[in-house]
Amino acid sequence: MMKTTLLSVLAAGALAIGLAAPANAEKLVIGTEGAYPPFNFVQTDGTIAGFDVDIGLALCKQIGAECTVVAQDWDGIIPGLLAKKYDMIIASMFITEERKKQVDFSAPYYKAAMTHVVPKDSAITEFTPEALKGKVIGAQSGTTQAEYIQATYPDADIRLYPTQDEVNLDLASGRIDLQGGDMLPMLDWTTKSADGACCKLAGEPITDPKFVGEGVGIAVRKEDGDLRERLNKALDEIRANGTYKTINDKYFPIDVYTMK
Amino acid sequence: MHPIEILTRFWPQLLDGALMTLKLTFLGALLAGLVAPMFALIRVGARPAAQLPLRIYISFMRGTPLLAQLFLVFYGSGQFRPQLEAIGLWGFFRDPFNCALLVFAVNSTAYQTEILRGGIQGVNPGEIEAARAIGMSRWQVLRRVVFPHAYRIAWPALGNEIILLMKASAIASVVTVFDIMGRTRQIFSKTFDFSVYLWAAVLYLCITAIFIWLWRLAEARLSRHIGARERGVGNVQGGLQT
Numbered sequence: 042m043m044k045t046t047l048l049s050v051l052a053a054g055a056l057a058i059g060l061a062a063p064a065n066a067e068k069l070v071i072g073t074e075g076a077y078p079p080f081n082f083v084q085t086d087g088t089i090a091g092f093d094v095d096i097g098l099a100l101c102k103q104i105g106a107e108c109t110v111v112a113q114d115w116d117g118i119i120p121g122l123l124a125k126k127y128d129m130i131i132a133s134m135f136i137t138e139e140r141k142k143q144v145d146f147s148a149p150y151y152k153a154a155m156t157h158v159v160p161k162d163s164a165i166t167e168f169t170p171e172a173l174k175g176k177v178i179g180a181q182s183g184t185t186q187a188e189y190i191q192a193t194y195p196d197a198d199i200r201l202y203p204t205q206d207e208v209n210l211d212l213a214s215g216r217i218d219l220q221g222g223d224m225l226p227m228l229d230w231t232t233k234s235a236d237g238a239c240c241k242l243a244g245e246p247i248t249d250p251k252f253v254g255e256g257v258g259i260a261v262r263k264e265d266g267d268l269r270e271r272l273n274k275a276l277d278e279i280r281a282n283g284t285y286k287t288i289n290d291k292y293f294p295i296d297v298y299t300m301k
Numbered sequence: 302m303h304p305i306e307i308l309t310r311f312w313p314q315l316l317d318g319a320l321m322t323l324k325l326t327f328l329g330a331l332l333a334g335l336v337a338p339m340f341a342l343i344r345v346g347a348r349p350a351a352q353l354p355l356r357i358y359i360s361f362m363r364g365t366p367l368l369a370q371l372f373l374v375f376y377g378s379g380q381f382r383p384q385l386e387a388i389g390l391w392g393f394f395r396d397p398f399n400c401a402l403l404v405f406a407v408n409s410t411a412y413q414t415e416i417l418r419g420g421i422q423g424v425n426p427g428e429i430e431a432a433r434a435i436g437m438s439r440w441q442v443l444r445r446v447v448f449p450h451a452y453r454i455a456w457p458a459l460g461n462e463i464i465l466l467m468k469a470s471a472i473a474s475v476v477t478v479f480d481i482m483g484r485t486r487q488i489f490s491k492t493f494d495f496s497v498y499l500w501a502a503v504l505y506l507c508i509t510a511i512f513i514w515l516w517r518l519a520e521a522r523l524s525r526h527i528g529a530r531e532r533g534v535g536n537v538q539g540g541l542q543t
Contacts, residue, residue, distance in 0.1 A: 116490050123493075143493050179477075183490030200397065200477035201487060207376075214379025216395050 066107040069268075071097045072127035075112030076204040079229050079292050080133040083112065092297075095288045096150055096279075097131040097259075103275035103284075115204070116183050119143050122260060128268065130260040133223065135185045137254045145263050147272045149256025151297040154224040155186050155247040158212060158231065158240050165219060168244040173197045179208045179217035186221035189252045213239045221247075225297060304496035311488045311497065318484030319504050325398070325480060326467040329405030330413075336406075337413035338448065344418040355414075362411030368472050370408060375400045375476045401473040405466060412462045420455030421447060453523045460516040464509055481505065 073081040073093055081091040089110045101108035113121045115132075122130050122144060135153055136146045159165050165172070174196040180187040182201035191199055200217060202208045205226065212220050213236045222230075224246055230237035247253065261269050279285045280298065289296055308315075343355055362370070378385060378394035385391040393399050424447050432446045452459075474483030485501040488494075 116486055119493050120495070139491070182487060187490075201483075202477055203475055210376055211379060214376075214382050216379055216397075 066105060069101060069106045069108045069129065070127035071101075071108050071110045072113050072118060072121055072130045073097070073110060073132040074115050074118060074204075076115075076206055077133055077226060080226060081112075081131075092288065092292045093131045093133055095291070096285070097129070099279050099284050099288060100259075100272055100275045103278050104271045115181065119260065122262060125262075128261065128265070129272070133226075133257050134260055135252075135254045136256060136258040137185060137252075140260070144260040145266065145269055146258035146260055147269055148276060149258050150276055151225075152256045152300040153253050154300065155189060155221060155253060156224045156227050156242045157219055157244045157247075158222055158227050159219045159243045160212065160215065160239055161241050163219065163243070165243065170194050170196060173219075176218040177216070179211055179220040180222070181205045181208055184223075185252050185254070186223065186247075189247060189249075190221045192252075209237065213237070219243070225293065229292075302492060302494050302496070304499065307488070307492065307494055307496050308500055311484075314484045314488060315481065315497075315500060315504060318479055318481040318501075319508065321478065321483075322467065322470050322480040322505075323508065325401060325405060325470045325473055325478070326463065329402055329409055329470075330463045330466055332402075332406035333409035333413050336410050337417050340410065340414040341417035341421055341451075342443075344414060345421045359411045359414060362408050363415075367404070367408055367469050368475070371401060371404045371472060371476060374404050397473075397476045397478050401470075401476060401478050405470065405473075409462065409466050413459065416455050416458045416462060417451060419458070420451035420453075423454040424450045449523070453520075456516075456520050456523060460513070460520075463516075464512065467508065467512070468505065 075081055075083045075089050079091055081093045084090050089112055094110055111127055157168055173194045177198045178190050179200045180190050187201055208220050211217050231240050259272055385394055428446055432442045471482035473480050481501050481504050485497050488497045
């Protein structure tokens with residue numbers, strides 16, 4: 042009896058050492074929002090899927106890590122990373138100067154632009170501070186599009202929502218006159234979903250680097266420079282070996298890495 | 302960022318949020334306070350069959366989360382835009398402040414009704430009998446005897462209800478109303494600095510402290526006809542707590 046106990050203790054110890062050894066898979070946690078289709082969204086069975094998630098998991102495979110994905114509300118997503126609830130944020134996060142003060146970013150994994158979205162019967166055709174004076178504009182709070190509309194349309198009535206889904210809902214119901222959103226999710230929403238059929242993209246794409254930055258990157262803690270380097274290398278590799286293209290084509294008609 | 306720097310940089314927004322919180326809470330409590338006495342009388346006096354709709358309404362309001370009620374009204378009304386437009390109500394429901402105010406007033410009415418019902422039932426029947434005996438009409442009895450006494454009994458509980466409503470008003474921020482919480486989240490999403498939540502808590506605390514002080518003054522005034530010795534006894538019915 043004593044012997045078996047001793048043996049099992051030894052076995053457990055060996056297992057623990059084995060897990061810590063570099064030969065075994067490193068365990069990393071990916072934080073994402075889960076409310077931003079098609080990039081990250083919660084499926085009917087409760088799991089999180091989307092372009093961000095697929096890219097994240099492909100990168101993990103490339104660096105030989107075992108990754109799990111957790112959802113975190115957008116407003117707390119950077120504090121969550123700093124509090125080590127997860128090791129990287131892959132949640133369509135634009136690389137901006139403000140955010141760089143808190144976290145480090147990988148190289149962009151896709152390029153991004155923002156757009157205005159209006160109801161199909163909207164009379165709004167001009168997107169200038171004068172033309173939108175007094176209009177009700179919606180956006181998700183804490184996003185670059187929220188920054189953009191607040192800075193660009195000071196005389197508009199600006200409403201900030203906790204998630205993008207809620208902005209969409211209120212644009213469809215007509216509570217807001219227009220919204221600022223990311224180009225790709227808005228393209229997806231207006232062309233593929235039933236409630237998005239109410240609305241259309243309008244005006245020129247917003248590409249001012251002051252707001253959209255260099256593109257969309259993976260955020261890691263500043264002390265994790267090594268992880269950042271490995272992710273950058275893995276990103277180049279999945280671009281080269283076709284994994285990126287396979288994932289891209291599953292979601293988008295264009296290559297979002299170059300936006301061409 | 303240093304917590305003091307957060308305050309010096311963002312105090313106008315926080316103050317703006319505080320005004321919105323006050324507006325929402327006190328308009329909501331006031332509207333509820335106008336309707337609740339009538340409902341309370343129905344709850345005390347009407348036949349059970351006549352009370353049924355009111356009881357269903359009260360159980361629904363007290364049995365479901367305020368957040369669910371707010372979502373139901375805010376996003377629910379959005380789904381019925383054509384119908385609401387047809388009866389001219391869309392203009393009202395379009396504004397998030399109106400939706401939040403409506404929900405808070407309707408929710409608080411349910412609680413205040415039950416609190417006042419308790420107050421009315423606590424009035425000594427002998428006092429009502431005496432008032433009748435000296436020839437007061439029904440309305441006079443209500444106005445001069447029942448309600449003054451019922452409010453004195455219900456006062457601490459009513460104060461609690463308003464404080465709870467004030468704190469619950471933080472959820473209005475999820476439907477884009479910029480109250481203290483809405484402003485706080487906006488500032489937090491810019492600075493990622495937790496100390497702004499600390500300042501929000503301090504603001505709520507200040508509002509509550511001032512409110513309790515005013516409410517106690519009013520309580521003293523309501524009880525002025527009772528001697529000091531008896532007032533001690535009256536207070537056993539419950540002091541104001543947060």
